[in-house]
Amino acid sequence: MTMTVKQLRAFQAVAQTLSFTQACEHLHLSQPALSLAIKGLEQTLGGPLLIRSTRSVRLTPEGETLLPLAKRLLADWDNTEELLRQRFTLQLGRVAVAAMPSFACNRLPPALRVFRERFPRVNVTVHDVINEQVIDMVHQRQVELGVAFEPQSHEGTDFLPLFEDVFVAVVPPDSPLADAERIDWHALLAHDFITLQRPSMVRILLERTLARRGTELPVAFESHQLATVGRMVASGLGVSAVPALCQEQMQELGARCRPLHDPPIQRTVGIVVSAGQELSVAARALCEVLQKTLAIAPPRT
Numbered sequence: 210m211t212m213t214v215k216q217l218r219a220f221q222a223v224a225q226t227l228s229f230t231q232a233c234e235h236l237h238l239s240q241p242a243l244s245l246a247i248k249g250l251e252q253t254l255g256g257p258l259l260i261r262s263t264r265s266v267r268l269t270p271e272g273e274t275l276l277p278l279a280k281r282l283l284a285d286w287d288n289t290e291e292l293l294r295q296r297f298t299l300q301l302g303r304v305a306v307a308a309m310p311s312f313a314c315n316r317l318p319p320a321l322r323v324f325r326e327r328f329p330r331v332n333v334t335v336h337d338v339i340n341e342q343v344i345d346m347v348h349q350r351q352v353e354l355g356v357a358f359e360p361q362s363h364e365g366t367d368f369l370p371l372f373e374d375v376f377v378a379v380v381p382p383d384s385p386l387a388d389a390e391r392i393d394w395h396a397l398l399a400h401d402f403i404t405l406q407r408p409s410m411v412r413i414l415l416e417r418t419l420a421r422r423g424t425e426l427p428v429a430f431e432s433h434q435l436a437t438v439g440r441m442v443a444s445g446l447g448v449s450a451v452p453a454l455c456q457e458q459m460q461e462l463g464a465r466c467r468p469l470h471d472p473p474i475q476r477t478v479g480i481v482v483s484a485g486q487e488l489s490v491a492a493r494a495l496c497e498v499l500q501k502t503l504a505i506a507p508p509r510t
Contacts, residue, residue, distance in 0.1 A: 210253045214286055217279045219246035223259060224276045227266045295330075302331040302491035307346040308356040310435055311411065311455045312478065313337040316503060317356065324498045331491050340410035347481045353492035355481035356499070358410055369480040369496070371503045376414075376474040377466045379442050379449040379459050386448070386467065393471035394419065401429035401447030403438050415450060418474050439464050454478070 222232035223243070233243050251258055258272035268276065295301040308317050313335060321333060336342075336352060343355040348365055359368055378392040384400075386392055404426070405412045416426045429447050432438050435455055442449050443463030451459060456466035480496055482488065488496065 212250050212253045216246045216250035217283055219243055220250055221279045224268055297490055299328045299494055300330055304491040304495050305334040305352040306354040307336040307338055307343040307352045309340040309343055310337055311452050312356050315454050315458050320499050320502045323502050324495055341408055347483050350483055353488055357481050359477040359479055365484050367482050367484050370477050371479045373475055374452045374454050374478050376450045376469050377453050377456050378469040379451055379464045379466055381442055381445045382465050387465040389467055391468040391470050397448055402427055403430040403441045403447045403449045404428055406431045406433055414474055
């Protein structure tokens with residue numbers, strides 16, 4: 210047998226009050242139930258902890274030794290119980306999410322604001338990494354949630370679609386293309402092209418789409434950051450193509466975004482989780498917020 214929390218609480222109550230009657234009132238137990246708990250604890254530990262007479266109760270030396278230990282054990286138990294209760298009720302918590310930069314910089318912050326308003330004491334860690342690293346971090350369980358383009362292979366992951374995103378052309382504000390109703394790839398590639406460096410999925414999607422038409426992507430400038438790409442375009446160095454979810458960022462940087470066709474590029478953006486993994490309460494709550502706030506059509510171009 211092992212001692213139980215109930216037995217320790219019974220012992221602590223009697224040891225602190227030196228009264229079975231007061232201990233019963235404090236614990237809301239009957240005297241037989243309290244006596245049985247004390248007896249069970251003594252049998253488990255191998256000897257008496259209390260000396261009880263008709264008029265008094267006092268601790269044995271072993272009881273004196275146990276009392277401070279019991280206080281500490283029960284305090285740790287209560288703290289653990291309260292901590293878990295707060296996490297289950299989202300009064301406290303922590304969740305980590307990985308998101309590709311095009312999403313993390315544009316669509317994630319408004320969703321996190323909604324989450325923060327609902328659960329102000331849940332800490333969220335955001336890993337702003339390229340699409341491939343999002344998938345890797347989910348696979349390795351470094352994060353519970355990832356937001357990325359739909360993986361070509363779903364092996365080891367589950368994918369929850371959020372919305373369809375189409376690529377748009379990004380052009381300088383003074384370009385003749387800035388006022389076009391829509392732009393085709395032939396017209397776009399007549400200008401110097403600026404894009405993200407490999408292994409960015411944006412770059413890979415552009416190259417694959419053009420390769421299917423027998424065209425190589427002619428890159429004049431490349432960068433690791435979307436903000437740099439947007440600033441280069443706005444400065445007149447060339448043109449680019451990015452997911453539509455980035456268009457607000459591009460326009461804030463001074464570039465102009467127009468619908469892109471012939472051929473269009475479209476990919477599903479969604480939540481990636483490790484297959485079979487039980488999500489924490491905080492992660493499930495964040496997943497729900499993302500689905501409710503982002504499961505909509507992409508911004509109009």
